[in-house]
Amino acid sequence: MVDDDPEIRHVARFALEKAGHEVATAASGAEGLERARRDRPDAVLLDVLLPDESGEAVLRRMRLDDGLTHVPVVFLTGNAEGERADALRQSDVRGIVPKPFDPLELAGKVEELLGSSGAGSRG
């Protein structure tokens, strides 16, 4: 879960852990990449607007990293409409979760976007 906003990290962690997932968080693109390389997550939730680089850039770098080529990614964005959002949808992601979101529905939404290949079990 990569988002520079501590409140969003907090609520996402809460919602996903409640659904039985293990959650690691990062506050920037660089930190997110580093954690992803180390933790090898089953999926990555990625904010589009990060302080150091864009979510798209983080995604590109992930894809260049041997271990992260196929990790499913879901974007989080405050602007789920417009050209950029369309471009996001066409990129190599499973989907978009718009902000604000309902914490009670976050886990279900993410699981749905990840589909069968989305690892992690409901607890």
Place this chain on the structure above:
Amino acid sequence: MEELKSWYREQLEARIDALEAAAEALLVEDRGEARGTIRRVAHSLRGSGGTYGFPRITEAAAEVEEASDSELPVKLEGLLDVLREVAGRSEADRVGLLVIDDDDEIARILEWHLGNDNREIHHARTAEEAERILAVEEVDLVVLDLVLPDTDGRNLLMRLRERPSTAALPVIVLTVKSSSLAKSECFALGADEFFEKPFDPEAFATAVASKLQRYRESAQESRQDPLTELPNRAAFHESFRLAQAFARRQEQALSIGFLDLDRFKQVNDAHGHAMGDEVLRRAATTIEDALRGSDLVARWGGEEFVVLFPDTDSEGALRALDKARRRFRQEQFVAEGETFQLSFSAGVAPVLPEDEADEAVARADYYLYLAKSTGRDRVVSDSADVPRPKRRVLIGEDDDLVATLIRHRLSQEGLEVVHCSDGEAVLDEVGSNGDGSEFSLVILDVLLPDMDGFEVLNRMRQQRETSSIPVIVLTVRGSEEDVVRGLSLGADDYMVKPFSPTELLARVHRLLKKS
């Protein structure tokens, strides 16, 4: 979800601080940087507010994020209001309790049972300490032990009841003394409840809650700000309606001033809230003393005050408020042996007949913003610094009601209006000054007794002195021919009755700008 919400509320404190600091910086320092900070924080709140179940935060934050630079300050205030409310920082929601008991254990038990997010519990071990706290803190309820190291609690109770600021404050006596005499004595002295130790904490907490509620309800009904003893916001709203109705009936101007003490937060930070309160009280007195008895000064909230100036245009209000400003900056404040002076900034605007109080305040607040952003310690109004000579408008209209409506609306715009009911009188009036140039505009009904509007217009255009005065002709619906005839005779514009005052104003302003 409730835990999440209360966690989020706590996080909001830091966001509010950041936005408040940026709002200050927006007025003076690097505005680009301040705007960047504000939009960044707003963007973040836009995403998190709704997520935590506060959609109003998301809405208000979106408005800030998308605001133009000039709208930014106003939108930011809106967002801050929402944030303060959600964070429970709004003054109305905060409750102060004062426990006066030399037994620390009792204080701890009470803190446990009475404390919650919105309640701040102060603890005094002596009557003297209690007095100190009461002077400084907002206290809404007192828990009083009768046995205190420095005095009998009943003496303190008596003193509280004698002082106007604490006379209505709920006092719950909690004591080991169990003679029935003490109990009836306490009630006679004005105690609201009497509990004996050992006590049932739950029953006690219930009593506290009900007393607090009653006290707050009565405080809301009250119309006076207890600190400055000025009318409060609710009282202002009421006075506003009355003043507005009066001004309308008397066709008088009414102006409003909105003012804010400069750098007040620094006083609180440097010298404490007691000094801050002292500053507010002296500001209230100074401003009131400097203005006329008929001007109404009220405390709007925080360090903001609002003033109504009956029968005064905004130039007059500006002069009056500027006098108050000069007086206030002469005031000397002393804290810890250090002397300092303060100033305020203010905005002045006219009150329009259809204004709600908050609209009028918002208009004055805009000029206050200009005053702040151009260096503070000044009063800014909608009128130019140099008073313009009054422009005169002549109305030729035999329907008195229509004439009165027009006259009223135009005089609010600072125009002088002369009314004639027939055509001859109009011609006399425009020609009376020899050169006729003293009228900036003529509004002419085409249907007038004796000489109709067309004839008046025709003659006006043939006289050199009156040929260039702009004329608006008034016709009734369905008489397009009249419009054509009027325009061909040299009318500059026309209006079809019935017309809206806004339309009239727009046309008048357009023609006056040309002339």
